[in-house]
Amino acid sequence: MAIYSQNFVKYIVVLLYLVQFINGSSHFLRNVDNAMYRHRRSYELRRKGKESVVDSNSVKSVSNGNKSGVFATENCTVVVAQIGGTATLPCVVRKFNNGVVSWIRKRDYHLLTVGPTTYNTDDRFLVEHVRHLQNWGLLIKHVQLSDAGFYECQMSTHPPTSILIELKVTKALAEIQGAPDLYMRAGSLLRLVCTLRHSTEPPAYVFWYHEQKMINYDPGVTVKEGRSSSVLLLQDADKSHNGNYTCSPSNAVPASINVHVLNATAEEKPAAMQHANTSSSSSYSFARCSILLIALIPVIPNT
Structure with missing residues (x-):
């Protein structure tokens, strides 16, 4: 009976600890x-x-x-x-x-x-x-x-x-300065600046493409990265560098620009055309002014 009572007390103590736990x-x-x-x-x-x-x-x-x-x-x-x-x-x-x-x-x-x-x-x-x-x-x-x-x-x-x-x-957007078209002289430095708008964090990467080819690591190409910008530098641009360039940052809408590399003779032609158009416009304006002045001259009666 005493052994039974001791076991019962131990059981109660263990039960109380268990409930507390x-x-x-x-x-x-x-x-x-x-x-x-x-x-x-x-x-x-x-x-x-x-x-x-x-x-x-x-x-x-x-x-x-x-x-x-x-x-x-x-x-x-x-x-x-x-x-x-x-x-x-x-x-x-x-x-x-x-x-x-x-x-x-x-x-x-x-x-x-x-x-x-x-x-x-x-x-x-x-x-x-x-x-x-x-x-x-x-x-x-x-x-x-x-x-x-x-x-x-x-x-x-x-x-x-x-x-x-x-x-x-x-929505982060890429933007290339000078887009949509850039005209440059052959042999000069091609410099494209891509900036990010509405971005809240730096891009993990910025890839540059010429047409469909990634050119970040091509010979003669240098890419300088900033927190919200990327600059593409290409030395001695020539006709082979004509075409579409795309700036594609991570988690942003890409941007593109069309580059036109002109040699000396090809570059002078648009300037000559612009000069000719200006001369023609000036002649036309002078003719209109002359007609207007003639119309305003009073008729002098014969004496």
Whole structure:
């Protein structure tokens, strides 16, 4: 009987330790479940056309999201990214405690992440957690135009609070100075300058093409790269360098220019034609003025 009582006491002690362990380890899971419940509840309410603030368990109004001091990131922060680039939506938490940070796409109220875990089949979405900064950023790779819109960073405080981050997506464009046509003298230096417009990050590469052939590493060709520009230099241009040149940066719309290399005799001909046209126009204008002056001369009567 005494042995049975001792075993029973040991069983109770082990059971109490087990219950305590389960309660401690399940704290994070309860927070995740709460975040999932709030997301489902918020989605159902919006489908019914109701306001987001309906009771103490609902998400706070966006306009009040920063008043609690939970977030260091400003509400309605705007992030701009180019198509094909990478966007990082910041969410720095000032008061973390034991809460869970989740990201929700406002367009369709789709739950993207909870804590460090991604709840999305699209592997372009990731959580970028910088521990010492308490930044729970949402990383979007290979940005698409359809990714533009508002994203909600939600903290499972009591009551829950959140901020909105807006993502704007631009299309980077290449532009070559002097396009669409460039005329130059044979034997001179061909210099083409390609600049990027509406880009939010440096291109990984810039390829130059002559017709359909990439020429970055051809003999006599030099390419100088900048953060948002690329310069093509080609020494001693001749007739073989006539044609279409294309500047093609990564994640940007390419640009083209037509280069015309003229020798001395061919270059003088357009100038002579321009001079002839100018002379002809001047003669025509002089004739018109002469006729007008004759018409204005008063008729002098014979005496």
